[in-house]
Amino acid sequence: MTIGIVGAGQLGRMLALAGYPLGLDFLFLDPSPDAPAGQVAPLLCGPFTDRRLLARLARRCEVLTFDWENVSVDALRAVSSRTRICPPTAALAASQDRVSEKRVFERLGIPTTRWRSVGSYAELRRAIRDIGLPGVLKTRRLGYDGKGQAVIRTAQDADRAWESLGSAPLLYEEWVPFDCEVSIIGVRSRRGETAIYPLNGNIHAGGILRLTRAPFGPPRWQRQAARYLRSALEHFRYVGVLTIEFFVSRGRLIANEMAPRVHNSGHWTIEGAATSQFENHLRAILGLPLGPTHALGHSAMINLIGSMPEREWLLAEPGLHLHDYGKAPRPGRKLGHCTIVERTARARDRRARRLLAALAPEIRIP
Numbered sequence: 010m011t012i013g014i015v016g017a018g019q020l021g022r023m024l025a026l027a028g029y030p031l032g033l034d035f036l037f038l039d040p041s042p043d044a045p046a047g048q049v050a051p052l053l054c055g056p057f058t059d060r061r062l063l064a065r066l067a068r069r070c071e072v073l074t075f076d077w078e079n080v081s082v083d084a085l086r087a088v089s090s091r092t093r094i095c096p097p098t099a100a101l102a103a104s105q106d107r108v109s110e111k112r113v114f115e116r117l118g119i120p121t122t123r124w125r126s127v128g129s130y131a132e133l134r135r136a137i138r139d140i141g142l143p144g145v146l147k148t149r150r151l152g153y154d155g156k157g158q159a160v161i162r163t164a165q166d167a168d169r170a171w172e173s174l175g176s177a178p179l180l181y182e183e184w185v186p187f188d189c190e191v192s193i194i195g196v197r198s199r200r201g202e203t204a205i206y207p208l209n210g211n212i213h214a215g216g217i218l219r220l221t222r223a224p225f226g227p228p229r230w231q232r233q234a235a236r237y238l239r240s241a242l243e244h245f246r247y248v249g250v251l252t253i254e255f256f257v258s259r260g261r262l263i264a265n266e267m268a269p270r271v272h273n274s275g276h277w278t279i280e281g282a283a284t285s286q287f288e289n290h291l292r293a294i295l296g297l298p299l300g301p302t303h304a305l306g307h308s309a310m311i312n313l314i315g316s317m318p319e320r321e322w323l324l325a326e327p328g329l330h331l332h333d334y335g336k337a338p339r340p341g342r343k344l345g346h347c348t349i350v351e352r353t354a355r356a357r358d359r360r361a362r363r364l365l366a367a368l369a370p371e372i373r374i375p
């Protein structure tokens with residue numbers, strides 16, 4: 010049985026690696042001939058919007074999924090008569106536009122930042138008047154890892170931000186002085202069964218995720234985040250893995266964004282949970298029973314960004330799990346990650362601090 014995946018990045022690669030033990034085959038579509046998943050599975054090489062290649066992919070696969078949230082919804086819908094597409098393209102479309110995403114959160118009663126849509130300089134001034142300063146101006150589409158956004162603290166910042174981003178449709182939102190950032194990952198199967206992972210505590214720098222610890226936070230946050238995620242899973246009659254990221258401010262969860270796919274903050278589930286997010290995504294889209302999602306210990310996942318550390322050094326660390334995505338080094342690029350699983354949260358944090366001192370000294374665990 011073959012799964013078609015649009016996008017052959019590291020997420021696709023980890024989906025394939027999780028699927029092989031289940032007896033599944035994979036076929037990817039990606040514009041880059043040396044994309045990470047293309048090193049472990051066959052790859053159709055061409056643009057994501059290539060209708061002919063998408064049709065070929067659809068013909069050869071039991072089900073079509075994606076590892077990137079900016080794949081073209083129209084191109085996917087054009088092949089929807091030939092194959093099943095999971096997660097639903099409605100969820101994909103909502104996540105691609107920050108305004109639609111905010112509307113979904115509001116409709117489902119999921120608290121989110123105060124925001125205004127901005128299509129002109131006059132609207133930006135009005136939005137700043139309504140929402141106040143500081144705030145963040147973001148492109149509605151194609152923003153990721155902190156790209157396509159600017160923090161506005163003063164009137165001059167506003168002019169600068171407008172100059173750099175004003176050519177695209179925008180959203181202005183309040184700046185949240187958050188205590189921490191968390192994300193919740195869950196899965197809903199074709200049969201409507203759901204399962205939710207323990208909450209992730211995330212630390213970003215420059216908009217890029219650097220460290221995830223799980224399980225994280227008090228049970229109240231877990232319950233609340235799980236309730237919000239379940240309502241989104243049901244709303245879309247979702248099939249597959251869905252992630253929502255939140256700011257935590259004065260004990261309140263405020264949704265930032267959602268991702269209709271397996272997520273970087275869930276990489277720890279490969280070694281640290283009873284079933285990984287990747288395996289559960291595959292189980293869900295194939296209508297197989299979901300696996301349990303509980304944590305097997307206390308995990309920390311560190312992203313390896315820009316250049317790969319010495320493999321010898323990393324592997325000398327007992328129990329450290331290394332994932333090298335096979336990508337060429339480039340500043341700011343996610344090249345791999347490593348995970349540790351400890352018996353207690355204290356032992357995990359102690360070890361994570363030690364590893365971070367060598368791998369990412371700018372990242373501090375509070």
Ligand code: AMP
Nearest residue numbers: 122145153154155182183184185213216
């Ligand atoms: P995003 O692309 O929206 O996920 O933003 C990337 C990161 O920028 C977030 O994880 C936060 O660390 C930071 N950020 C984005 N929006 C805000 C906001 N409204 N208030 C505070 N920090 C933000």
